Amino acid sequence: MTAEKSQKLFERAVKCIPGGVNSPVRAYGAIGVAPRFMERADGSRIYDADGNSYIDFIDSWGPCILGHNDARIREAVTRACSQGLSFGCATEIEVEMAEFICEHIPSIEMVRMVNSGTEAVMSALRAARGFTGKNKVIKFAGCYHGHSDAMLVSAGSGVMASGVPDSAGVTPGCVQDTMTAVYNDLDSVKQLLEENPGQVAAVIVEPVGANMGVVLPKDGFLEGLRSLCDRHQALLIFDEVITGFRLGFTGAQGYYQVAPDLTTYGKIIGAGMPVGAYGGRRDIMEQVAPVGPVYQAGTLSGNPIAMAAGLAQLRILYSQPEIYERLQEIGDWFFGEMKSFLEENQIPCQLNHIQSLGCLFFTDNLVEDYASAKKSDTAQYAAYFKHMLKSGVHLAPAQFEAMFLSAAHTQEDLTSVLEAVKSFFKENS
Numbered sequence: 001m002t003a004e005k006s007q008k009l010f011e012r013a014v015k016c017i018p019g020g021v022n023s024p025v026r027a028y029g030a031i032g033v034a035p036r037f038m039e040r041a042d043g044s045r046i047y048d049a050d051g052n053s054y055i056d057f058i059d060s061w062g063p064c065i066l067g068h069n070d071a072r073i074r075e076a077v078t079r080a081c082s083q084g085l086s087f088g089c090a091t092e093i094e095v096e097m098a099e100f101i102c103e104h105i106p107s108i109e110m111v112r113m114v115n116s117g118t119e120a121v122m123s124a125l126r127a128a129r130g131f132t133g134k135n136k137v138i139k140f141a142g143c144y145h146g147h148s149d150a151m152l153v154s155a156g157s158g159v160m161a162s163g164v165p166d167s168a169g170v171t172p173g174c175v176q177d178t179m180t181a182v183y184n185d186l187d188s189v190k191q192l193l194e195e196n197p198g199q200v201a202a203v204i205v206e207p208v209g210a211n212m213g214v215v216l217p218k219d220g221f222l223e224g225l226r227s228l229c230d231r232h233q234a235l236l237i238f239d240e241v242i243t244g245f246r247l248g249f250t251g252a253q254g255y256y257q258v259a260p261d262l263t264t265y266g267k268i269i270g271a272g273m274p275v276g277a278y279g280g281r282r283d284i285m286e287q288v289a290p291v292g293p294v295y296q297a298g299t300l301s302g303n304p305i306a307m308a309a310g311l312a313q314l315r316i317l318y319s320q321p322e323i324y325e326r327l328q329e330i331g332d333w334f335f336g337e338m339k340s341f342l343e344e345n346q347i348p349c350q351l352n353h354i355q356s357l358g359c360l361f362f363t364d365n366l367v368e369d370y371a372s373a374k375k376s377d378t379a380q381y382a383a384y385f386k387h388m389l390k391s392g393v394h395l396a397p398a399q400f401e402a403m404f405l406s407a408a409h410t411q412e413d414l415t416s417v418l419e420a421v422k423s424f425f426k427e428n429s
């Protein structure tokens, strides 16, 4: 397996793009080799510039839940392209998209399209603040909500603290209203709410944590957030950018049967095109301009090509529930096999999984929040990543990311991946 072309492209890229990549998650910084430059992808496979083929578990970080380059989505896009790429005016397909979401997601009465998950979260928080007239928000350490200033706070190490920015360039002022609680710890939320009476506009959470590896909500955690929010008149926002349309069509809110006030979407909703959305209760969404005083706009929002792609994918997912049944089945089987292998061989790793999302943590403690996730041995993950890449398996180049299964992964693909996992641990024990 050579990587000469990727190497050359990387050398060109670093000269004119910071780090050679347009999003830091694509860099192989933690791995110490040049990132693979990809040329095309189809089904479960992705092909790099040197012609190497990999079974892909990034799936564009989730959007390609049907697998890469699905012909039905491609045709919808081609058809839309022939009508023009963008109008900056209202179109029928935007109405169809909004109707489809409002009809099938019970907590959503109105929805607004944006261009990314970051924008969706930023806008939902603004709407929540506008609606409640309160300023503060509570997020959880280890939950990622995009790169808007106010959300670049994690406080880390399970310390509850008012905003300490995580990034240079974020002013203390931008994060002074962001408070950080501990995932799966309702008391940490209760304490913040009680210490800030009448000041918290919203609690925002990934209902399944999927940006610190995969961390599942404990029984009662999401229900507990719902009742704490109700008691303190704060809005509950589910960031379903990853879980939306993945844990079943109705996402985590359907899976756990907890209804948020606002929901944010991204990733799957665009099927690989840049799309995000936020929606929820009518009384909150009617605060948004031009109906209400909360300003939010976008030149390319609801772009017809992006809507064609996203809606085609959503329609397939909704009309074929067997896709979710299969994702559940292959997920349970694949991650279950991995877990049994680890247990039988007493390998000190944790495997967290739900349906098509999973994460292998190189740590022997249970992973239930950010602090426990951070105990993982990232050097070991790097060695594992390299072994898998050599074996033709494309994983995220960082420990704290999910593995995304798609409907295109075959039993054969997954069997060969399991073999590669086993051979890694045999060579490294």
Ligand SMILES: *Cc1c(COP(=O)(O)O)cnc(C)c1O
Binding pocket: 115, 116, 117, 118, 119, 121, 144, 145, 146, 147, 206, 211, 239, 240, 241, 242, 266, 267, 276
């Ligand atoms: C990816 C992600 C975002 C940000 O979405 P972008 O489209 O990358 O801006 C927000 N929230 C969650 C949970 C995500 O996984």
